[in-house]
Amino acid sequence: MAVLRPILADQLSPSLASLRDADRDSDWLLFCEVASEAGYVKHHQKKITLLFSAMRHYAEQLREQGWQVHYSRLDDPANTGSLVAEVARLAALLGCQQVVATLAGEQRLVDEMQSWQQHSGLPVELREDDRFLASHDDFVQWAAGRKQLRMEYFYRDMRRRYQILLDGDQPVGGAWNYDSDNRKPAPADLAAVEPLRFVPDAITSEVQGLVAEHFDDHPGSAEGFHFAVTREQTLEVLEHFIGLSLPLFGDYQDAMVEGEPWLFHSHISFYLNCGLLLPLECIEAAERAYRNGRAPLNAVEGFIRQILGWREYVRGIYWLKMPDYKTANFFNAQRPLPALYWGAQTQMNCLAQCVGETLDNAYAHHIQRLMVLGNFALLAGLAPSEVNDWYLAVYADAYEWVELPNVTGMVLFADGGVVASKPYAAGGAYISRMSNYCKNCHYKVKERSGERGCPFNYLYWDFLARHRDQLGNNPRLGMIYRSYDKMAADKRELIATDAAQFLTRLDSGETV
Numbered sequence: 001m002a003v004l005r006p007i008l009a010d011q012l013s014p015s016l017a018s019l020r021d022a023d024r025d026s027d028w029l030l031f032c033e034v035a036s037e038a039g040y041v042k043h044h045q046k047k048i049t050l051l052f053s054a055m056r057h058y059a060e061q062l063r064e065q066g067w068q069v070h071y072s073r074l075d076d077p078a079n080t081g082s083l084v085a086e087v088a089r090l091a092a093l094l095g096c097q098q099v100v101a102t103l104a105g106e107q108r109l110v111d112e113m114q115s116w117q118q119h120s121g122l123p124v125e126l127r128e129d130d131r132f133l134a135s136h137d138d139f140v141q142w143a144a145g146r147k148q149l150r151m152e153y154f155y156r157d158m159r160r161r162y163q164i165l166l167d168g169d170q171p172v173g174g175a176w177n178y179d180s181d182n183r184k185p186a187p188a189d190l191a192a193v194e195p196l197r198f199v200p201d202a203i204t205s206e207v208q209g210l211v212a213e214h215f216d217d218h219p220g221s222a223e224g225f226h227f228a229v230t231r232e233q234t235l236e237v238l239e240h241f242i243g244l245s246l247p248l249f250g251d252y253q254d255a256m257v258e259g260e261p262w263l264f265h266s267h268i269s270f271y272l273n274c275g276l277l278l279p280l281e282c283i284e285a286a287e288r289a290y291r292n293g294r295a296p297l298n299a300v301e302g303f304i305r306q307i308l309g310w311r312e313y314v315r316g317i318y319w320l321k322m323p324d325y326k327t328a329n330f331f332n333a334q335r336p337l338p339a340l341y342w343g344a345q346t347q348m349n350c351l352a353q354c355v356g357e358t359l360d361n362a363y364a365h366h367i368q369r370l371m372v373l374g375n376f377a378l379l380a381g382l383a384p385s386e387v388n389d390w391y392l393a394v395y396a397d398a399y400e401w402v403e404l405p406n407v408t409g410m411v412l413f414a415d416g417g418v419v420a421s422k423p424y425a426a427g428g429a430y431i432s433r434m435s436n437y438c439k440n441c442h443y444k445v446k447e448r449s450g451e452r453g454c455p456f457n458y459l460y461w462d463f464l465a466r467h468r469d470q471l472g473n474n475p476r477l478g479m480i481y482r483s484y485d486k487m488a489a490d491k492r493e494l495i496a497t498d499a500a501q502f503l504t505r506l507d508s509g510e511t512v
């Protein structure tokens, strides 16, 4: 019996559950470039280039290995433009009697897959995606009966379960977490490691042309694309990171430097999330580097925590809390996303730098996403739905299962404290300490008010004052509220006036 086995753009892994019992002689593997997926939010042009090119390369490799592959190109006149219709059309065209697929990562697409049977008239088997290290059931069991779902405790369980960085049953070095060692600002003479850049081959060049033609109203440009697009190339990226950047990854994990978007980060989220790299191989490569004396513990533990801890944890939260999570809005924030997120001029240098790099590269590192772009969205009271749409569109690694908990939970505290125990809110001092952005800014980071006062400063206090009803009892904010209460009344008034004036200017589209 011929089985149609559709492979989604983020399922480019030979170990995929739906391929395990596939038969090279009778079954058909199906890849589709569909307009509905590429356009349901305006994905960055480099993200679409990455996924189409990686799919085309992978499909080609599978063909060379003797598989029967059908590839629906975006510009194929027969392409119906949606996954559900392509599955039905091609199952009939290729004479398949059954469809077997691996479940998509996000709710929207899972819902659509569940309608495939009805549309195709064929039996459809949907298998769990077991490329993650914690299944949905594992996470549900871990979460059951807990008052708080803190990542740190989940992470420790995962370390024990996968025997990562352990000496016996104890964490290597005696502590589970070395985060406090990982907060160094970058020195002025720091030489960042350049990312491994790949020259587009004929397949990628063709995709760049296609993307430029069909998605020219999407953010960014397909020009300058240099990401890896094959499994072999992504392994080179991993090796490049482990050998050159990992030793300093921990120290400068939170640092931000003008003109240096890549620093010592791994730049592997694009590949992990589309399946070209698998989480355990990255974790094991980092642990090997530590055991072989090639990288220090604070760096290796920090890196492993991001993948074994945060990545698995946010996915668990997503499925535990959907569908309500998508509309969570604890602070009832309603402000529309200002044009500066799309590159409109701003005098706030930190935002200008982080937005500019995001739009250029479809990448920004974690602290830029969290403490500049996210922090501003939180303090300015931007509507979670608009902020989520932006993050989902602009980053090449963005998929709802990972983007939504990071934005709604970590950045906006819109889930009321499921992910974070307090909002990640900060004034200009944090940005000044961790970056050199303030040196070239119109605003003065040390000034708390007035025309040249750094907006992060008064917006921070105003945010806390505005949401005292919701946050006043948070034990982690007690000291901060006491400092606020100690301020002279006229100072507090000035904060409220400066914040109100700034937000009015922002709303009216003025350059802030």
Ligand SMILES: Cc1cc2nc3c(=O)[nH]c(=O)nc-3n(C[C@H](O)[C@H](O)[C@H](O)COP(=O)(O)OP(=O)(O)OC[C@H]3O[C@@H](n4cnc5c(N)ncnc54)[C@H](O)[C@@H]3O)c2cc1C
Pocket: 264, 265, 266, 267, 268, 269, 270, 272, 273, 303, 306, 307, 310, 311, 312, 314, 364, 365, 366, 367, 369, 370, 374, 391, 395, 397, 398, 399, 402, 403, 406, 407, 410, 411
């Ligand atoms: C507001 C916001 C939105 C984000 N949206 C996404 C997203 O859409 N897709 C995405 O993959 N990551 C997202 N992240 C997490 C993180 O910023 C990126 O994974 C990271 O910047 C990717 O770059 P890197 O590969 O160089 O990561 P590194 O800094 O080298 O970290 C290594 C790996 O750890 C994982 N990781 C690190 N932090 C997180 C996290 N908080 N959640 C999940 N995985 C993590 C990633 O797989 C990453 O590749 C978001 C973070 C924030 C604050």
Ligand code: SF4
Pocket: 347, 348, 349, 350, 351, 427, 428, 429, 431, 432, 437, 438, 439, 441, 442, 443, 444, 445, 454, 455, 456
């Ligand atoms: S002064 Fe304020 S607005 Fe300017 S770069 Fe520093 S933190 Fe950003």
